[in-house]
Amino acid sequence: MLQIKRAGHSTLTTPDIERMIDYFTRIVGLSLAAREKNRAILATKSGVEAIVLERGSAVEAPRLSFQVAPGSDLGEVAARLKKAGLASERRTDITPGIGEALAFKDPKGTTLEIFSDFAFSPEDPNFTGVMPLKFGHIAYQCPDVEGVVKFYCDTLGFRVSDWRSDFFAFLRCSRDHHTVNFLRNAQVAIHHVAFEVRDWSDIKRACDLLARNGIKLTWGPIRHIIGHNIAVYHKNPDGVTIEFFCDMDQMFDEELGFFEPRPWHQDRPQRPKVWGDETPSNWWGPMSHHGTAAPKPAGEPAATTVQPRAPAHAPARRRDAQKKSPSKGRPPR
Ligand SMILES: [Fe+2]
Numbered sequence: 001m002l003q004i005k006r007a008g009h010s011t012l013t014t015p016d017i018e019r020m021i022d023y024f025t026r027i028v029g030l031s032l033a034a035r036e037k038n039r040a041i042l043a044t045k046s047g048v049e050a051i052v053l054e055r056g057s058a059v060e061a062p063r064l065s066f067q068v069a070p071g072s073d074l075g076e077v078a079a080r081l082k083k084a085g086l087a088s089e090r091r092t093d094i095t096p097g098i099g100e101a102l103a104f105k106d107p108k109g110t111t112l113e114i115f116s117d118f119a120f121s122p123e124d125p126n127f128t129g130v131m132p133l134k135f136g137h138i139a140y141q142c143p144d145v146e147g148v149v150k151f152y153c154d155t156l157g158f159r160v161s162d163w164r165s166d167f168f169a170f171l172r173c174s175r176d177h178h179t180v181n182f183l184r185n186a187q188v189a190i191h192h193v194a195f196e197v198r199d200w201s202d203i204k205r206a207c208d209l210l211a212r213n214g215i216k217l218t219w220g221p222i223r224h225i226i227g228h229n230i231a232v233y234h235k236n237p238d239g240v241t242i243e244f245f246c247d248m249d250q251m252f253d254e255e256l257g258f259f260e261p262r263p264w265h266q267d268r269p270q271r272p273k274v275w276g277d278e279t280p281s282n283w284w285g286p287m288s289h290h291g292t293a294a295p296k297p298a299g300e301p302a303a304t305t306v307q308p309r310a311p312a313h314a315p316a317r318r319r320d321a322q323k324k325s326p327s328k329g330r331p332p333r
Contacts, residue, residue, distance in 0.1 A: 001080070001084075001154060001155060001156070001157050002068055002077060002080060002081070002114065002155065002156050002157055003068060003069065003156075003157040004066040004067070004068060004114075004156045004157050004158065004173040005066075005067050005068060005069060005173065005174060006066070006067050006173065006174055006179070007064065007065070007066055007067075007135055007136075007137070007138070007173070007179045007180070008049065008064075008065030008066055008067050008098070008113070008115065008118070008135075009041075009049045009050050009051055009052055009064075009065050009095065009135060010050075010051055010052070010061055010063075010064050010065075010135060010138050010193060011051075011052040011053075011054060011061065011062060011063035011064070011065075012051060012052070012053055012054070012059070012060070012061050012190075012193070012238075012240070013053075013054045013055070013056030013057075013058060013059065013060045013061075013062060014053055014054070014055065014056060014059060014238050015055075015056065015057060015058075015059070015238075016237070016238070017038070017039070017040060017053050017054075017055045019237050019238075020040075020053050020236070020237065020238060021035075021040050021042075021053065023236050023237050024042050024051060024053070025042070025128070025129065026128060026129055026213075027129050027130065027209065027210070027213055027215070027236075028129050028130055028132065028195065028242070029045065029127075029128055029129020029130045029131035029132065030042040030043060030044060030045075030050055030051060030129070030132075031043050031044070031045060031047075031121060031124035031126070032124075033047075033049060033095075033096065033097070033121035033122065033124075034095070034096045034121075038054060038055040039052060039053060039054045039055065040052070040053045041095050041096060041097075041121075043097075043120075043121035043124075044131070044132060044133065044134055044135075045124060045127065045131050046120075046133070047120035047121040047122070047123065047124075048118075048120065048121070048134060048135075049095050049097045049098070049118070049121060050132075050134065050135035050195070051135065051193075052095060059190070059238045059239065059240060060189075060190065061110070061138060061140070061190045061193070062110065062111060063103075063110065063111040063112070063113055064110055064111075064112055064113070064138060064180075065094065065095075065098065065101065065112070065113040065114070065115060066112060066113070066114055066115075066156070066173070067114075067115055067116065067118065068114055068115070068116050069116065070116055070117050071116060071117070072116035073116075074090065074100055074101075074102050074114070074115075074116060077102055077114060077116075078090070078102055081102065081104060081155075084154075084155050086104050086155070087104065088102040088103060088104040088114075089102070089103045089104070090102060090103075091103050091113065094113050094115065096119070096121070097118045097119045097120065097121060098113070098115045098118050099115075099117070099118075099119075100115065100116075100117075101113040101114055101115040102114045102115075106148065106151055106152070107144065107147050107148050107151050108140065108142040108143075108144070108148055108182075108188045109188060110140065110188075112156075129209065130195070130197060130202070130205070130206045130209060130244060131197075132195030132196055132197050132244065133195075133196045133197060133198060134195070134196050135193075135194075135195060136176070136179070136194040136195055136196040136243075136245060136248070137176070137178050137179045137180060137181060137193075137194045138180060138181070138190070138192075138193050138194070139180070139181035139182070139183060139190075139191035139192050139193075139194075140180070140181070140182055140183070140188065140189070140190065140191060141182075141183045141184070141185035141187065141188065141189045141190075141191050142182055142183075142184070142185065142188045143184065143185065143186055143187075143188075144184075145166075145167060145168070145169055145182045145183070145184045146166070148169075148182050149169045149171065149182060152171055152180065153171070156173070157173065158171040158172065158173050158179075158180070159171065159172050159173075159251075159254070159272070160272055161177045161178055161227070161249070161251070161272050162177070162178075162226045162227070162272055162273060162274070162275060163273075163274040163275065164226060164274075164275050164277070164279065165274070165275070165276070165277040166184075166274075167183065167184040168181065168182070168183045168184070169181065169182045169183075170226060170227060172251060175250045175251055175252055176196075176248055176250065177227040177228070177229070177248045177249035177250070177251070177259065178227055178248075190240055190241075191241070192233065192240070192241035192242065192243050193240060193241070193242055193243070194231075194242070194243035194244070194245055195242070195243070195244055195245075196244075196245060196246065196248070197244050197245070197246050198246060199246050199247075200230060200246060200247070202244075202246065203221055203230055203231075203232055203244060203245075203246060204221075206232060206244045207221065207232055210232075210234055215234050215235075216234065217232055217233065217234050218233045218234055218235055218241065219231075219232070219233040219286070220232035220233055220285055220286070221285055222281075222282035222283075222284065222285030222286065223247070223264065223282055223283040223284050223285060224281065224282050224283065225266065225275070225279055225280060225281070225282060225283050226275055226279070227248055227249050228247065228248065228249045228259075228262060228264060228265065228270075228283070229245040229246065229247050229248040229249070230245060230246050230247045231243050231244065231245040232244050232245075249262070249270065257271055257272075258270055258271045259271070264283060
């Protein structure tokens, strides 16, 4: 088994690479670290590569990179993959920052690029856009969520943070509650791409900046229940849902087995679990998706503690929920 430490970058294909470079630099606030004829490498202002754009006819996320421990011998990593039945290919052209990587496909067909060492991008003096701290997570839709989760845990060393019923999985490879999500659906597709920002004031600044540029929020600001991150969502010019978030649950100590306690948690302690199908998508903020029952406003006496918590404590109903269609009437998480 490998032990992934963090997500590197997501490769996104786009029919209009110039438009997407403009969006990711001017709105999201990434730096254009490198530009080639048919691709562009975008990094955070701190110099960590986050997104690779490639010219393509469809809007997809065909590749995702992950870092293993610095100094790891990729030959030894390849041998471990081979032992797990995976043929990997050594690549040297991933990004300017990643000299060498091993590439292989996960069960849903996404190419994973495993690297151990990387170089920071050149400094960018332009402070523009939202300027996220990092590429936080990517959520994919795929038909066999359980199979993909098993692969990520058994082969890549991910841990399951939470499930929503049996159709939406949240996996961590670090302290962060989730770095990848898998949502059951018939077709493999991007569900959303998320960037971490510093705090609530950066969320507010992001909302103002999006509004100034005529980009509507599609959801939020909210605080989720699963993961407990504060989040806002919008669609980028290619129609991909982009999330900015902060305050995500942190598993500081795997041996303790609970997320760092927070006053807004539903459980004490808050451990990884299967959340009932009826769990509201968010703790506060507009419940804008598919008529999911919202918690009562906090100002209403009966709702301040008991009613909002009831769904969150509901027993898992994974098998019952399996019979339901995942594509209808579902909240996005
Ligand atoms: Fe997300």
